[in-house]
Amino acid sequence: MNLMALNPVVAATLIMRGQVAKKVAATERFQTQVATLAAQLKRSPEEVMAEAMVGLAEIVTVQSPAFAAAFDYGLGPLHTRAWTVDADAAALANLKQLNEQNALVYLPTHRSYADPFILSRLLRDHGMKRNHILGGNNLGFWPLGTIVRRSGGILIRRSFQKDEIYKLVVREYLAWLASQRLNLEWYMEGGRSRTGKLRPPKYGLLSYLVSAIQSGGADDMLLVPVSTTYDQMHEVGVMAAEEAGAPKAQENLLWLAGYARTQQRRIGKAYVRFGEPLSLREALERADHEGGGKWTVAKIAFEVFQRINECTPVTAPALVTFALLGVHERALTLSEVHDQVQPLLDYAQARQLPGCGLETLREPEGVEDILHALVRAGVVSGHEGGTATVYKIEHGQHSVAAFYRNSAIHWFVNRAILELALLDDTHDDLAGPLERAWAAAFALRDLLKFEFFFSDKATFREEQKAESRIIDPKFRQRAATAKDRREILLKLPVLIAHRVLAPFIEAYFIVADRLAAQPVDAKIDKKALTEECLRVGRQYVLQQRLGNPECVSREVFGNALSLAANRDLLTPGAPDLAQRRQAFADELAAAVQGVADIEELDRMRRSAKAKAAR
Structure with a gap:
């Protein structure tokens, strides 16, 4: 094929990608790994190398200025124009300074197809280095795949657990990128969350990075937890339908055009926050000291996700949907919604939770603005014509409303567990009422350990004690009997376990x-x-x-x-x-x-x- 018969820019990037693949394959590390795998598979090194080169040709990327511009100024606005971006400028400035001495690995939440475009825009606007973004090859169709692969995107197969050669290619290419001190980005949840909260992490790519550092193939890298939270999302209705059993639409050019059309209507803000960076080398050394063994990668991923949760803000739509979902099919007046939201605000204030736009909810007008936005989106219905307008979750939209609520739900889980524990009477064999409550709380923690990211047991116990003091400063003295605990709950301004x-x-x-x-x-x-x-x-x-x-x-x-x-x-x-x-x-x-x-x-x-x- 005459490459120059193609578009000259495309031809140049094809040549550049081929050169990168040859450079990776020529390293002593890569050749040693190929020889070792060939022996394990009982195949010739030449055969394995030839297949590995095919895999490398699929995934290697370059950062062409022309295609980077197409990504930033062509694809970017198509995906992100629905939102005004609210980012932590101080955290970005700190990351820029850290990046002068350290390679960064951004590990964001995944809520929308817009996520990487929003982060890329933020980094560009703050004069920071461009990331090499790892994603699924389901987005490899023209023109998206063509642009992504030439602007720093690495598109890998969605599943390759049984393909040892491809696994080697991905692992060694990631190690090579790390050795070049290039910034990386991928989404550890393995796909967009359908519920609005963090999904369990996928460990594969992180384990490859850990392997690169442990084997001396790369220096330290800083893992950067990133939280992106949206007031609303156009795509959440489709995701909710998929979650309830509808088939997932195939990503292709027609799908991309439809997605771009839906993004034309502005629907609020996207909030980008950054957790405390985590030194991967220090985390590995700490794990070695503590005897982490095979759980090392899982513990690191868990720590990253906890740091994501810690920087994720509570938003106004999250609290309003929180209130509406707690009453099932009953409609509420504006005054009732406002009354339901106030104790949630008080709780957030008592715990000093990070928030965005919450102060507006202190006034009925602020709550009304959120309700009207949700009505326009079809998530909430408003019935007018009676003595007062009443609001309820629109029929069939409970999963959509829950998506917005769940963006902040992790902040309320411990309180919800304590409420349930106070009513629990299945641990009467224990000596005192507090011991029974703590036993019930730990049982719920164990029941939900694959759903939420709990602190270790000692910390969790202290967190439960802190929650009890918020409920009642004299909790220990007043929670002696089941009747006392029930009275404590009845006197609270709001109960949230069922919500x-x-x-x-x-x-x-x-x-x-x-x-x-x-x-x-x-x-x-x-x-x-x-x-x-x-x-x-x-x-x-x-x-x-x-x-x-x-x-x-x-x-x-x-x-x-x-x-x-x-x-x-x-x-x-x-x-x-x-x-x-x-x-x-x-x-x-x-x-x-x-x-x-x-x-x-x-x-x-x-x-x-x-x-x-x-």
Whole structure:
């Protein structure tokens, strides 16, 4: 093929990418790895090298100024024009200074296709180095793939666990980039979150980077946690439908044109925040000292995700949807929504949580602005013509509203657990009331450990104590009996366990319920079981056996199956399997009832307040 017969810019980048591939393959490290793998596969080094070169040709990237401009000024606005970007300028200035001495690895949350374009724009506007962005080759179609691969994007196959040669290629190319002290970026969740909160991390790429440092192939790199939170997203409705069972649309040129059209209407702000950078070498040394072993990569990923959560702000739409989702199908007046939001604001203030735009919610007009924005988006419906306008979640939009609520839900999980623990009476064998409450809290922590990123046990205990002091400064003296604890809850300005945990506990119950119905001697087909959970979950919601439509969630079902696997409930023929599966279902049924009890207490609390106001 005559390369110069192509567009000269495209031809030049093809040549440049080929040169990079040859440079990587020529390193002693790469050739040694190829020879070692060839011996393991019982193939000739020449065969393995030839296949590796094909893989390298797929993934190597260059940063052509022309294509970088196409990425920034062509594709960028198509993806990002719906939002005004609100970023932490001081954190960016600090990262710019750190980048003078250290290579940076940006590890952002993944909520939207716009995420990398927003971060790229921020770095460019602040005079910072361009990242090499790793993503899936599902975005490799023309013209997106052509531009991305020539502007620093590395598009890799979505799955290659069984392809040892391709695995080597990705690992060694990543090590080579690290050795060149180039900045990297990838999304550890492995895909866009369908629920609005962090997904469990994928460890593969991080493990390759760890391997590069441990083997001396790269110096230290700073891991940079990045949180991107949106007031609203045009694509969230489609993602929610996929989460409930709809097929995912294939990414192609027609899809890109449609996506660009949806981004034309402005829908608020995108908030970009940066967590405390983490030295990868120091983290590895600390893990070696503590005897981290095979869990080292998992612990590092966990630390990054905790730092992401710590810098993620609470937004105004998150609190308003939080309030509306807590009353199921009941419509609320503006005054009622405002009243529901105020104690949430007080709680955020008491804990000094990071927030964006929360001060406007102190006034009814600020709450009304958010409600009107959600009405325009079709997430909330407003009924006018009566004595007052009333608002409720639009039919079929509960998962969309939950997406916005869940962006901040991690800040409220510990409080929700404490509320449930205070009502729990299954630990009466323990000596004192506080010991029973802490035991119940730890049981819930264990139940939800694949859903949320909890602190270690000692820290979690202190966090629960801090939550108890927010509930009542004299909690220890006043929580002596079950009746006392119930009275403490009734006197609170708001109860949140049913607003925070109900959808997740109900989703876990669906999985436990269907798992208990499976033959104990049959292998569990996770995909088939998930489809069954989707069907039965919708049935249970329609029957009002479960109260939260957003509990029908592929993503949450997957986390529940991870918990089941952790408890050895998926292996056919395991000892006492039928009894243990039923015990799991019973545990979740009790948790569902516990959440319902909190909801009933909240209803009683509101009723008493309304009666006192008359």
